[in-house]
Amino acid sequence: MNDSPLTHLILTLAGLSLVAVGGGNSVLPEMHRQFVDVAHWFGDAEFNQMYALAQVSPGPNVLVVAVFGWRAAGYAGAVLGPLAMCLPSSVLTLVLGRLWHRFREAPWRMRIAAGLVPVSVGLVLSSGAVLAGNQDTNLMALALTTVTVIVTAATRLNPLWCLGAAGLTGLMTSLL
Template sequence: MEILKFLWTIFYINLFTIGGGYVMIPLLQREIVDHYHWLTNKEFIDSIAIGQLTPGPLTIMNAFIGYKVFGFWGSAGAVVSTYLPSIIIVTIVSRYYVQFRNAWIVNASFQGIRPAVMGLLAAVAITLGKESLVDIPTALIALGSFSLIAFTKTSPTFLILGAGILGALIY
């Protein structure tokens, strides 16, 4: 029955999270690491890193966690649990979007949601930083990565690969 708890956790976080994949990270961490103890914090951060190397990073992260904890069926179920909420929401929203897109309540709601999403993303950065920034080289890699993404058009894929190569050379 643990696998059903896991699949439900992935499903409901995907169902109720607005703002995209990275907003889910602190919620997933709270459930997977802190509440159920299915992974350690380091394993969770490793799953994020593995996901970043592939298309669909949060799906891959969930599949990795599902496989690590529950094997093949955990992985397959995690993928379904990741996409099913989006399918449900898009089906419902697309039916009513044109009718309500200019409603004040919709626009006002998003005025409150946007800063909350920023707060969640900041929480992700702080949480990952505590575990990942262990010495001066890791801090410099993080600072360089931030600078490249914020101020240039560097591809995140090349950034992750470059950071991996740097890590292999340094450590």
């Protein structure tokens, strides 16, 4: 087995690309496991910081793999990481897209589509749990996360308001 960070990055992201139901962020827990726990390229805090940096940048959410790739394997990782994450699923979509459309009224196809919804939601929720778990190191952080989840789930309030309020609360508590 090749121990090259670039090879590990490409093989990991190419495999995750094929199971990223709900988008690239849905496989964030496995990226965390591979990059933090297995490869030890960075720690929990740095993983979350890179994720946050990628999220404030314009473009699709999956661009986080460019930041991870850059940190793991330099410029080659920054370029090949997104390609490894996007190319396999794009080719699969292209190949299966016509077949999927052809059988759009088939009962088995509708069942598969309905079954993928909870899978997608579960994967995205697990991503949030990994990110929150890495940062909720004190009671205040845990309380902020809990309140944000409850407000977001129970209301139609834009989550950015919760994020802003949590940021202000964290700033205020750090100044005290």
